[in-house]
Amino acid sequence: MSNSLDSYLVLSALLFAVGSFGFLARRNAISMLMSIELMINAVNLTIVAFGAFVEPLKTHAAVIALIVIAVAAAEATVGLAIIIAIYRNKKTPLVDEYDAMSQ
Amino acid sequence: MPIGDSIPFVGIRWDDLLFVMLAATLLVSALLVVTLRDIIRCGLSLTVSFASLAGIYVMLGNPLIAATQVLVYIGAISVLILFAIMLTQTKNAPSKLVFQTQVLVAAVAAVFIGGVIIATILTTTWPSGGQRLWTATADVAHLLFHDYVLPFEAVSVLLTAAVVGGVYLARREIGKNEGDKP
Numbered sequence: 698m699s700n701s702l703d704s705y706l707v708l709s710a711l712l713f714a715v716g717s718f719g720f721l722a723r724r725n726a727i728s729m730l731m732s733i734e735l736m737i738n739a740v741n742l743t744i745v746a747f748g749a750f751v752e753p754l755k756t757h758a759a760v761i762a763l764i765v766i767a768v769a770a771a772e773a774t775v776g777l778a779i780i781i782a783i784y785r786n787k788k789t790p791l792v793d794e795y796d797a798m799s800q
Numbered sequence: 801m802p803i804g805d806s807i808p809f810v811g812i813r814w815d816d817l818l819f820v821m822l823a824a825t826l827l828v829s830a831l832l833v834v835t836l837r838d839i840i841r842c843g844l845s846l847t848v849s850f851a852s853l854a855g856i857y858v859m860l861g862n863p864l865i866a867a868t869q870v871l872v873y874i875g876a877i878s879v880l881i882l883f884a885i886m887l888t889q890t891k892n893a894p895s896k897l898v899f900q901t902q903v904l905v906a907a908v909a910a911v912f913i914g915g916v917i918i919a920t921i922l923t924t925t926w927p928s929g930g931q932r933l934w935t936a937t938a939d940v941a942h943l944l945f946h947d948y949v950l951p952f953e954a955v956s957v958l959l960t961a962a963v964v965g966g967v968y969l970a971r972r973e974i975g976k977n978e979g980d981k982p
Contacts, residue, residue, distance in 0.1 A: 698820070699813070699816045699819035699859065699932075700932060701930070703922065704819070705856075705860070706921045708826070711914060711918075712826065712830055713917065714911065714913050714914025714917070715830045715831055715834055717910045719833060721905075721906030722899045722900055722902070722906035723899060723900070724898065727839060727881065727885055728833075731846050731881060732833070735830050735833060735846070738849070742857075745860050745862050748860075748862070748933075750926070750928040750929055750931075750932065750933070751927055751928060756935060756939045757943065758935075759865055760940060760943050760948050762862075762865050763865065764951055764952075764955055766865075766868055766872050767959060769872075769877070770872050770877060770959070770962075771961075772962075773877045773881070774962045774963065774966040778965070778967075778969035779969055780884060780888065781970045784887070790888040
């Protein structure tokens with residue numbers, strides 16, 4: 698089981714599905730951001746799994762995974778800063794109360 | 801004393817046992833992240849899922865990525881998320897409703913996405929060697945600083961821009977929010 702590429706890919710697909718459910722269903726903006734992190738982790742797991750099982754991709758996959766981690770860190774920084782800025786104006790972290798454009 | 805390739809008397813390989821344990825921890829903690837009511841516990845369980853994913857990276861023969869996962873995700877992003885949770889938590893916030901009203905549609909969509917991806921994975925024959933390869937860190941460094949040096953520099957510019965942008969977005973405007981202390 699641990700020596701087949703399929704099991705890692707299925708694991709990452711399940712993780713991606715869980716993350717997408719959280720992104721669509723949660724009300725709290727920070728929960729949505731955490732779900733995005735889960736999805737990014739699932740994609741990264743796919744990249745590393747391909748690198749570990751396919752010989753020509755071996756080192757390329759590691760480099761791409763490092764770049765993905767750095768971009769995810771940048772995304773988390775800006776996303777949390779935006780959430781804190783919105784919270785300062787609206788006094789709520791719940792996304793369904795951000796309705797200024799529908800009024 | 802060296803231990804064998806598989807568990808004595810049971811016949812399951814150690815690798816498989818480790819993979820199942822790490823995968824179960826990962827999926828259970830990810831489910832807790834999206835379902836728990838208390839958002840602080842969501843953040844802590846997100847840390848657990850990052851840690852088990854680092855273990856899976858080690859199993860995949862990629863210790864550099866595992867170390868980066870621990871440093872960046874557990875060390876930086878988890879702490880950042882916990883900080884943001886504590887900054888935005890209100891005592892009187894209505895925490896009765898964790899989910900949106902579209903939760904059933906979201907569940908159906910997530911199951912559909914997962915089903916489609918898994919079906920695609922299982923019906924495709926991948927060019928897999930059938931055993932895990934070990935990635936040497938020296939090769940990664942060589943590739944990163946020769947062939948991938950332009951993405952590397954672009955990422956460094958992106959990180960600088962993200963830090964500046966984060967400080968700009970989250971700063972308190974002097975004179976505007978002078979009176980209202982949270």
